[in-house]
Amino acid sequence: MHAIPDEIQTPEIVIDRDVLERNIARMAETARAKGLQLRPHAKTHKIPEIAALQLAAGAVGLTVATIGEAEVFVERGVDDIFIAYPLWLGARQAERLAGLSTRARIAVGTDSVEAAENMARHLGSAAGGIEVLVEIDSGHHRSGVGPGRAVEIARAAAAAGLRVTGVFTFPGHGYAPGMPVEAAEQEERALREAAKLLAEAGFEVSRASGGSTPTAALTGATAATEMRPGVYVFGDAQQFELERCALGDIALTIAATVVSRHEGDGATPRRVVLDAGSKIIGGDRPAWATGFGRLIDHPEARITALSEHHATVVWPDDSELPALGTRLRVIPNHVCVAVNLVDSLAVVSEGKVVDRWDVAARGKNN
Amino acid sequence: MHAIPDEIQTPEIVIDRDVLERNIARMAETARAKGLQLRPHAKTHKIPEIAALQLAAGAVGLTVATIGEAEVFVERGVDDIFIAYPLWLGARQAERLAGLSTRARIAVGTDSVEAAENMARHLGSAAGGIEVLVEIDSGHHRSGVGPGRAVEIARAAAAAGLRVTGVFTFPGHGYAPGMPVEAAEQEERALREAAKLLAEAGFEVSRASGGSTPTAALTGATAATEMRPGVYVFGDAQQFELERCALGDIALTIAATVVSRHEGDGATPRRVVLDAGSKIIGGDRPAWATGFGRLIDHPEARITALSEHHATVVWPDDSELPALGTRLRVIPNHVCVAVNLVDSLAVVSEGKVVDRWDVAARGKNN
Numbered sequence: 001m002h003a004i005p006d007e008i009q010t011p012e013i014v015i016d017r018d019v020l021e022r023n024i025a026r027m028a029e030t031a032r033a034k035g036l037q038l039r040p041h042a043k044t045h046k047i048p049e050i051a052a053l054q055l056a057a058g059a060v061g062l063t064v065a066t067i068g069e070a071e072v073f074v075e076r077g078v079d080d081i082f083i084a085y086p087l088w089l090g091a092r093q094a095e096r097l098a099g100l101s102t103r104a105r106i107a108v109g110t111d112s113v114e115a116a117e118n119m120a121r122h123l124g125s126a127a128g129g130i131e132v133l134v135e136i137d138s139g140h141h142r143s144g145v146g147p148g149r150a151v152e153i154a155r156a157a158a159a160a161g162l163r164v165t166g167v168f169t170f171p172g173h174g175y176a177p178g179m180p181v182e183a184a185e186q187e188e189r190a191l192r193e194a195a196k197l198l199a200e201a202g203f204e205v206s207r208a209s210g211g212s213t214p215t216a217a218l219t220g221a222t223a224a225t226e227m228r229p230g231v232y233v234f235g236d237a238q239q240f241e242l243e244r245c246a247l248g249d250i251a252l253t254i255a256a257t258v259v260s261r262h263e264g265d266g267a268t269p270r271r272v273v274l275d276a277g278s279k280i281i282g283g284d285r286p287a288w289a290t291g292f293g294r295l296i297d298h299p300e301a302r303i304t305a306l307s308e309h310h311a312t313v314v315w316p317d318d319s320e321l322p323a324l325g326t327r328l329r330v331i332p333n334h335v336c337v338a339v340n341l342v343d344s345l346a347v348v349s350e351g352k353v354v355d356r357w358d359v360a361a362r363g364k365n366n
Numbered sequence: 367m368h369a370i371p372d373e374i375q376t377p378e379i380v381i382d383r384d385v386l387e388r389n390i391a392r393m394a395e396t397a398r399a400k401g402l403q404l405r406p407h408a409k410t411h412k413i414p415e416i417a418a419l420q421l422a423a424g425a426v427g428l429t430v431a432t433i434g435e436a437e438v439f440v441e442r443g444v445d446d447i448f449i450a451y452p453l454w455l456g457a458r459q460a461e462r463l464a465g466l467s468t469r470a471r472i473a474v475g476t477d478s479v480e481a482a483e484n485m486a487r488h489l490g491s492a493a494g495g496i497e498v499l500v501e502i503d504s505g506h507h508r509s510g511v512g513p514g515r516a517v518e519i520a521r522a523a524a525a526a527g528l529r530v531t532g533v534f535t536f537p538g539h540g541y542a543p544g545m546p547v548e549a550a551e552q553e554e555r556a557l558r559e560a561a562k563l564l565a566e567a568g569f570e571v572s573r574a575s576g577g578s579t580p581t582a583a584l585t586g587a588t589a590a591t592e593m594r595p596g597v598y599v600f601g602d603a604q605q606f607e608l609e610r611c612a613l614g615d616i617a618l619t620i621a622a623t624v625v626s627r628h629e630g631d632g633a634t635p636r637r638v639v640l641d642a643g644s645k646i647i648g649g650d651r652p653a654w655a656t657g658f659g660r661l662i663d664h665p666e667a668r669i670t671a672l673s674e675h676h677a678t679v680v681w682p683d684d685s686e687l688p689a690l691g692t693r694l695r696v697i698p699n700h701v702c703v704a705v706n707l708v709d710s711l712a713v714v715s716e717g718k719v720v721d722r723w724d725v726a727a728r729g730k731n732n
Contacts, residue, residue, distance in 0.1 A: 009456065009458055009459060009732045010732060011731050011732055012731075012732065043674060043675075065674065065675045066675065085625075085641075085675060086625050086626050086639075087625065088623050088624070088625040088641065088690060088691050090375065092375055093375060111626050112626065112627065112690055114689075114690045114691070115625065115626075115690055115691075118690075118691060137634070141634045141635060141637075141678075142626075142639060142671065142673065142676050142678055143625065143626035143639045143676060144626075145628075172673065257454050258454070259451075259452050259453065259454040259481065259509065260452050260477050260478065260481075260501075260508075260509035260510075261478065262511075268503070268507045269507060271507075273452075273508060273509045275451075275454065275732070276731075278650065278703055279703065279706050279729075279731055280731045282649065283648065283649045283650045283651075283700075283703060284644065284649045285649075285651075305508065307508065307538065308409060308431065308702055308703065308706075309409075309431045309432065309451060309731070310508050310509060312507075312508055323480075324454065324478055324480040324481055324484075325454050325480070325481075325484060334649075336674055337644055337645065337649060337674065340645050340674075340707070341706070341707075341729060341731075342729055342731075343729055363645075363707060363708055363709055365377050365378075365642075365645055365646045365675070365707075365708075366375045366376060366377055366378060366641070
């Protein structure tokens with residue numbers, strides 16, 4: 001592993017450009033080999049420079065979660081965006097969405113008759129310029145409807161003046177040990193059934209969108225036309241612990257310093273404390289994770305507690321505790337929320353800072 | 367409860383100014399009644415306007431967690447700041463800290479001989495202008511040392527040229543059901559013992575700093591000279607579930623919209639999905655919490671899952687599911703991390719937007 005460049009003041013987020021570029025190329029090749037279009041989810045990075053690398057590698061466009069994220073990327077010249085979210089529009093959001101549709105190909109999600117009719121009502125004459133994909137629940141049980149309800153929603157959307165072009169799903173239940181294969185199978189079945197029902201009802205179904213990083217290699221090309229993985233550009237501790245990436249695929253870490261060090265005794269743990277906490281690592285911790293992130297050069301250590309500015313790292317007895325002042329690299333559990341905590345980050349190559357990128361779409365929640 | 371003003375586009379963070387001012391006045395009164403100085407932790411709000419209200423109500427100064435936060439508040443005229451953190455300084459941080467000490471009274475923490483010597487070495491001739499408080503572990507087992515080691519660290523710090531003026535501790539183990547009383551007792555014992563040992567060793571101990579929102583009413587005035595609660599300005603779902611505040615004390619909520627609605631069946635839960643996720647609510651969830659936050663007007667509902675832009679809210683069978691498009695107010699579990707996710711927020715009074723405040727110290731992690 002490369003050392004942290006001296007000019008970095010910890011804590012700070014650092015991207016390894018070489019690993020990033022390798023990850024981007026590999027997912028592009030995976031999609032090509034499967035005959036799927038790749039529409040990476042840009043909520044992971046929120047960085048126009050990374051979107052440009054993805055598009056240059058063959059991505060057909062971007063996925064985002066909010067109108068605000070779409071605005072940032074359209075402003076930077078991206079011309080094909082899917083807001084993969086069941087939007088409930090108000091007047092102001094409808095104006096913003098209509099504005100976007102004059103500058104780029106825009107698709108949005110919907111999962112109810114009411115939301116589709118509300119969207120069309122607010123969009124008025126702009127409705128016909130927006131593509132709509134019906135969201136299908138393939139087993140994650142968040143938003144989305146069963147395939148059997150897709151036709152009813154598509155018909156209401158079309159009757160209200162929207163242009164229905166397909167279906168999408170997010171197999172988020174694949175983010176757990178032992179689940180990716182089953183989630184990908186359910187995704188494939190759900191997309192195939194929904195697309196078939198829509199086609200039988202007379203809709204021209206040109207898009208069936210699925211995919212996530214844990215299931216990307218498994219997404220069924222017999223049902224889907226495109227996939228939307230996001231995390232793959234960086235990898236993170238969740239993907240590592242789910243065995244969806246190796247430590248060598250981790251492109252983003254948080255540079256941190258040991259500020260407190262305790263050999264421990266019967267009553268207190270043997271630990272060091274790092275100056276990176278939940279305000280830069282992010283606080284996500286699924287029940288199956290082994291801690292609040294990992295140390296890239298010390299797989300034996302565990303982050304057992306996280307405060308806003310402290311990571312408590314417990315060390316096994318047979319491994320030497322790092323000295324005070326040691327700089328270490330933390331892999332966040334969930335990289336999307338870590339990136340969203342900083343305005344900019346350092347880009348390194350072979351141990352040298354070669355660039356700084358702004359997280360241009362940070363905080364664009366609405 | 368007041369409705370969400372129409373001009374708010376969800377999701378957005380909203381502060382109720384009247385509740386905020388009441389919370390500030392009440393904690394100021396608590397501190398006065400106990401004979402303790404109040405030095406609120408500004409990492410909770412990161413907002414100069416709120417710091418000004420706290421100082422006007424009698425706070426002696428502010429607490430912050432990082433040099434970057436101190437810079438923002440000194441720039442806005444705050445002249446007495448305690449960086450309650452065991453800093454490990456590099457050259458650039460030392461320059462910044464020295465710069466602050468020419469403009470304000472600055473104190474910092476330390477919990478090791480090595481960190482104190484490293485700090486003094488980097489500060490050079492500026493060392494004498496910085497007050498140092500030795501961090502004591504009163505049972506949280508994060509940073510800090512047992513009271514018995516305070517003298518050794520204070521002596522090293524003084525020998526290196528720093529000005530040791532006292533001790534501090536954070537009773538963070540009070541953030542759990544049934545723990546505040548025990549944590550406050552341990553805090554009081556630890557501060558008293560450490561201060562006594564330092565005094566016996568010849569140090570003039572003018573500061574013994576403790577406190578947190580869950581223990582604020584319990585902080586022992588026989589040992590402490592000041593307390594540093596932060597969350598009390600807003601309250602949050604953690605404090606509510608720990609019974610440290612009532613729903614009427616909650617000054618900050620996230621305005622959100624129902625974007626997806628499902629009556630549920632045997633296989634899928636009866637739920638609504640809100641457009642506010644972990645990128646605005648924050649992902650913190652202690653094991654004892656009942657969910658990922660609460661709905662202020664629907665105490666019966668539970669946020670069972672949180673993605674970046676979706677909150678899944680399960681509703682009991684005997685309570686009507688809100689309609690699509692309904693606007694609801696979410697109380698975050700941990701308000702400090704929610705505020706840190708936005709650049710600015712709306713301030714309301716009696717249901718009207720009366721101001722917008724910038725979160726000026728957002729993201730100042732180093």
